[in-house]
Amino acid sequence: EVQLVQSGGEVKRPGESLTISCKAVGFSFTNYWIGWLRQMPGEGLEWMGIIYPDDSDTRYRPSFEGRVTISADKSSNTAYLHWTSLKASDTGMYFCARRHHSGAFVVIWGQGTLVTVSS
Amino acid sequence: EIVMTQSPATLSVSPGERATLSCRASQSISTNLAWYQHKPGQAPRLLIYGVSTRAAGIPARFSGSASGTEFTLTITSLQSEDFALYYCQQYNDWGTFGQGTKVEMK
Numbered sequence: 001e002v003q004l005v006q007s008g009g010e011v012k013r014p015g016e017s018l019t020i021s022c023k024a025v026g027f028s029f030t031n032y033w034i035g036w037l038r039q040m041p042g043e044g045l046e047w048m049g050i051i052y053p054d055d056s057d058t059r060y061r062p063s064f065e066g067r068v069t070i071s072a073d074k075s076s077n078t079a080y081l082h083w084t085s086l087k088a089s090d091t092g093m094y095f096c097a098r099r100h101h102s103g104a105f106v107v108i109w110g111q112g113t114l115v116t117v118s119s
Numbered sequence: 120e121i122v123m124t125q126s127p128a129t130l131s132v133s134p135g136e137r138a139t140l141s142c143r144a145s146q147s148i149s150t151n152l153a154w155y156q157h158k159p160g161q162a163p164r165l166l167i168y169g170v171s172t173r174a175a176g177i178p179a180r181f182s183g184s185a186s187g188t189e190f191t192l193t194i195t196s197l198q199s200e201d202f203a204l205y206y207c208q209q210y211n212d213w214g215t216f217g218q219g220t221k222v223e224m225k
Contacts, residue, residue: 004162044123045206045216061213100168104210105153107174109162 002026004034004096004110011116012086019082020113022096027108029077030054033099036070036081037106040092050099051079086117121145121209125217131225132197140220142207144188151211154183154192157204157219166205167192197222 007021024034035050049060053072060070069082079096094115098108122145132138142152150170157163165174167183170190180195194201202224207217 044218045208047213095163103151103168104212104214105151105165105168105208106155106163107165109155109164111160111162 002108004098004108006094006096006110006113009114009116011118014086014088014117014119016086016117017082017084018086018115019080020094020115022079022081022110024077024079024098027098029072030074033101034072034079035097035099036068036079037095037097038092039095039112040089043092045095047104048081053077053079086115088117088119090115091117121148121211121215123207123209123215123217125205125207125220127220128218129221129223131223133225134199135196136225138194138197138201138222140192140194140205140207140222142190142192142217144190144209147188148209148211150185151209151214152183152185152190153208153210154181155206155208156201157206163206194222199224 003025005023030053033050036048037045039045048064049070051058051070051072072079093112095112096110097106100107124143126141152170154167155163170185171183182193184191204219204221206219
């Protein structure tokens with residue numbers, strides 16, 4: 001079965017670092033753009049950035065540039081989303097996704113990872 | 120930024136009835152419009168892209184249409200498994216999502 005399996009929910013304090021993961025199952029990980037979307041409480045979904053695992057070409061939505069880092073490990077078919085210093089405003093649900101080759105819509109979604117940042 | 124406005128926020132429908140969900144774009148998006156279904160605790164699912172192309176495995180009771188910047192998702196003969204949250208998304212550039220329509224049992 002083709003799926004993206006995300007790591008479990010996290011509770012962190014402001015200023016802490018965090019990495020969440022997304023493992024691709026059932027398809028060729030290196031041949032697709034894989035990305036992350038954020039859904040803040042009561043807000044809509046938005047793309048944060050994408051990576052092409054074959055060559056690690058990474059692109060960020062301007063509003064997320066410098067705030068997070070997206071990476072991928074071809075050997076384990078896993079993509080990552082990393083924060084160096086969390087803020088309370090990073091609280092939300094994060095989805096990994098496989099982007100269609102012709103446009104920024106999602107063909108395959110992960111189940112979501114809830115990140116809670118609170119002091 | 121293009122704003123996507125979905126209506127209604129909640130739609131109460133009886134099983135077997137038709138559900139009509141609307142999504143309006145604040146400016147032209149051509150045919151770059153997708154619909155998703157999301158059930159609690161599950162991964163969202165792509166239903167429709169390119170306004171009216173059903174994704175793989177999506178039943179024919181789901182259909183999409185457009186008139187200018189107004190887009191419609193129609194679910195004919197609603198099944199029990201169709202009660203869920205539905206999002207539209209325009210995918211020009213990075214894209215934007217609507218706030219969602221919850222389809223609940225009447």
